[in-house]
Amino acid sequence: MDQLATSTDELLDALDEDQRAVAERLTGPLCVLAGAGTGKTRAITYRIANGVRSGTYNPQTVLAVTFTARAAGEMRSRLRDLGVGGVQARTFHAAALRQLSYFWPSVIGGGVPRIAEHKASLVGEASGRLGLGADRTAIRDLSSEVEWAKVSLITAEDYVSRAARAGREAVGGHDHATIARLLSVYEDVKNERGVIDFEDVLLLLIGILLERDDVAAQVRGQYRHFVVDEYQDVSPLQQRLLELWLGDRRELCVVGDVSQTIYSFTGATPRFLTDFPRRYNDAPVVRLVRDYRSTPQVVDLANNVLTRAGRFRDSGAVELVAQRPSSAAVRYETYDDDLAEARGVAERIAALEKDGVPLSEIAVLYRTNGQSEALEQALADAGVGYLVRGGERFFSRREVKEAIAMLRAAVRSSAGQPVTEAVRDVLASVGWSVTPPAARGAARERWESLNSLVNLADDLHVTRDAGMAELVAELNERATAQHAPTVDGVTLATLHAAKGLEWDAVFLVGVSEGLLPISLADGDQAIAEERRLLYVGITRAREHLQLSYARARTVGGRASRKRSRFLDGIWPDDGAAGRRGGMSRRGAARQRAETFLEENPADVELYERLRSWRGEVAKAISKPAYTVLHDTTLQAIATAKPKDLRQLAVLRGIGATKLDAYGGQVLAVVRGDAVDVDAWLTR
Template sequence: MSNPPAEQPTRSTDELLDALDEDQRAVAERLTGPLCVLAGAGTGKTRAITYRIAHGVLTGTYNPQTVLAVTFTARAAGEMRSRLRDLGVGGVQARTFHAAALRQLSYFWPQVVGGGLPRIAEHKASLVAEASGRLGLGADRTTIRDLSGEVEWAKVSMVTADDYAARAARSGREAVGGHDHATIARLLSVYEDVKNERGVIDFEDVLLLLVGILLERDDVAAQVRGQYRHFVVDEYQDVSPLQQRLLDLWLGERRELCVVGDVSQTIYSFTGATPRFLTEFTRRFQEAPVVRLVRDYRSTPQVVDLANKVLARAGRQRDSAAVELVAQRPSSVAVRLEVYDDDLAEARAVADRVAALEKDGVPLNEIAVLYRTNGQSEVLEQALADAGIAYLVRGGERFFARREVKEAIAMLRAAVRSSADQPVGEAVRDVLSSVGWSVTPPAARGATRERWESLNSLVNLADDLHATRGAGMGELVAELDERAAAQHAPTVAGVTLASLHAAKGLEWDAVFLVGVCEGLLPISLAETDQAIAEERRLLYVGVTRAREHLQLSYARARTVGGRASRKRSRFLDGIWPDDGAAARRGGVSRRAAARARTEAFLEENPADAELYERLRAWRGEVARAISKPAYTVLHDTTLQAIATAKPKDLRQLALLRGIGATKLEAYGGQVLAVVRGDEVDVREWLAS
């Protein structure tokens, strides 16, 4: 079936539910009692649970103030609140575990403990470094980072210093920084001493302290449970034992809990996250129905097929709760699998391909280059810069921390009253024109272009809010304030560079997965079966970020002229065509790669094979008649799109990628004749 229509403000429950597919609707209609939703990538899980909340509010089943929706990022929470407002529902609390816990802890601390809540340390590194120094461990920056991660794992797993050694051994935790478990246990104890002396708490303490208060004070627990009666938890496969303990205390004896997750996207186990609570949900709540969302509205059949194959080759390691995706979008271009001589050749080829996609109409902000480790980004940044392509490194300077954004929001806030009678889009353009925004982007790259892109994203947001909500300047400023608090940035133009971990929850029209080789994916540090399985899921997450264009690649050597010792990732065994002797400088031979993509298309689309072969034969005749290479007539991917779509007229043909005005005029009539099955005389056509 086709993708359900986009969200529109409505107060009709019939219209609300009609916007969902049958599985999403099953989620939205189950308003009471426990519910488990196993939702694959791109299947509309956020849509389903957002509509479920809206349905509950609009039917009077829920008081919006008593609903708490828990997400794992501030950005996701902000997006959920925004979607609910678009549906005409306000007042629902959508927060991360930490944000919800901090709000409650700040409120109850004065009456339970007295005084103000201690300051929260922004980073553990300095605290861990001091604890390490007191023990005479003396560690470099990398080891301090690893020790900080181990401290965090212990706390979210509710492991104390006294039982750390035993628990770490049972969990198979490896030595950190060369220190045994007993030494790490002593570090945990001294770390707590350092915090107490400085009068600070860390982020995990926010949850731990609230758990302690709810356990010890029945009156506080009763007050919290009186406030929140219905719970929704997104990304439930990433819940830690500490977060689950807090959730249990919020619930009490009630069973009003909807959880949504995908075991195939469990990629944070090193931080203490575990899918166990998701997979065992129906053991605890035996009456809970399980709804599987399998219809993938995000990605093309080519991308979905690769994603399914990546998981299918997990063998016995594949979880029975994993969802096999079913593509809903029309067939499109084949997935590209490329191999290069070295990292520089790979980066330059990616930059060239990005430029080609932009020329074909794919916006730069709809393109991402993803990698396993942050150290891989440097050569990619240089290649994009050399090609004059704007890019953004995810994890760099935050959008709302940029100087131009702060200045712009201040000016918009000052203009709320004066622009009351002016359309918001027009008013925003007037205000921002005074600080450097213009209708056309500047020709210059670098900082000048980045500044314009930041301002232009505010203009686009104003237009979007006016279209969806009829918002004015006041509503725009309020939206920006909330987005700033949640770090929910508007879209900014530029290719996204990000690690696979940082890409989770995001999506783009075109995705490049680089470095898909042994030693990087799976990472060389992954030695256990569990660690290898998580690396496979990481590749799955990367693949499912792509809507239409997807390229996987690796380089045989790290440096130019270096030893070609790298091998493709084991996760692609049986998927990647044998490139053997076809390898040459810059990648596999184009003919071999094209042949592999064609074979993949024919295998995946047997019903279209006969028409595709007729189109290829026609193209060959045209190419010989005009003495030009066949690909200059129409590319293989264009022929595949035609064979799949089977256009009936020129208008339908013009919608396909690769059919511009020139191609349409030159070959449109001939192509339609071939699709109809008519006899086509190429020489007679040329003579006419």
């Protein structure tokens, strides 16, 4: 908590040089380019406090605008700690609704119409009137498109041309002309029901300010100084309202980071931030570059991700300078498959907790909600509590519960049919298809959830030769385990949901082509936004950071995945690393093996027996040897010499799948028994 300073000098002495430059510039336009972890909230709250202390501001005439209620609350709290009360710190919608509610009775008469909390029912009715017959998932995507049009100030009349110019994809298989008709009917439905939506709050206030000079004058008399945080996420609708609040005045401070623009698909644009010095040609630009959040190792990686895209050349991006002491190196891990990645992350989390890192200070971040199931299961299996942020737990999702109910009902009718085929037949009736939907949104998220069930069926068929009954039993067991109440636990979140948050330890999973950048990203702008997502994920970490990906999606699947292009020349064992004088993957593995043999002479004989056995298995199943068990896992086995499956299971690299497939053979090798690999595999 900031201590109440007794003088202006004491107040400003608490800031670094760049933050102080922000706090001392009290009048006129000001643009602050603030990198992640550089103390932007501190700078702008001290600026407001300095303005009030010096008499330049009346606190009641200051309006600070943020994008989340949490951020607004934090700003109010910090201002109170600095002895400044009366400043309005609100979201755009909260500030607009407050003004609309005040002026509506005198300008329009009566009370403000009821605000519809969700668009779904309104869009659903409009869709029905047009005979579109959209299902619940399609309605969600259509609702998102309606919202995008409104925040972009696009009407039904100009939607077709504007959507085409913006490169908007077809939604629910409907062309732009159909969506334009939907927009028109949607407004009719709202009017008939006597409700407004959240965008209407801003639109209606804009209309009043444009039509009533007296109201505009009253608002501008009330609010004389404006601060807008996260300015890179402003939409055209919000910008228009801000301009009307200002009128012809120039008392505006904006704060943002173009490198954290990750909501372009919702209508947000960094253009207003990057164009600010041109709109206000005398506006100073202050860059906050000192990163107080993350270690040099994390900061170097974040900068490197942007540097390789040329992001620091005239882009408005900020190159961070770490202020914390050096600490743990960033970890890079490659796994055989998604399950192995999830289990490896769970093991590493358990080790961090043992080393004193609280679970509440650990996060696992991923690109899509569909990636959470394997992580939830791995953490549940490891007895690690977790919380899903910004979304439901996998088994709480409506489509998953419905799918499991259908699979349960199909147990008898699918008798004798391979589980892989049966599951595909059942889930196809609820929207699953071999090819994922072409567009992002609710339809894609639903497909990802259903596809996770398909993948699980494939895994159980390979590892256990399971049928539909066994699959349903497995799903019931997982659902029960993952619904155990947790108070304190690891945060699971998408990269989008993690924006604005930070943890001591962060795991970025699935950093591979097709996930990051996601396969739906089409064009340079979309790819650039995916890079910014990675940057946001990296900069959430204070001290511990691990990036990982899996070569294959499923156990025993084709190892066709490649790590993300955003890490070209950064990932330690890639070709670029080798050209920099590093070591190739094969050379590094050979060196690790030689080191193990030198340091553990008593384990050499067992290690060689395990390698020989692994070679026989790999030949029998026509797979590379490393897909059976890694050298590091063989070394761990040779050192531990497990006597039973329980002792084997705790070793790194031995998950449930590997244990089922090879556990008995490994124990036989450890005992010194002869192993007939062919006979074992045909059991």
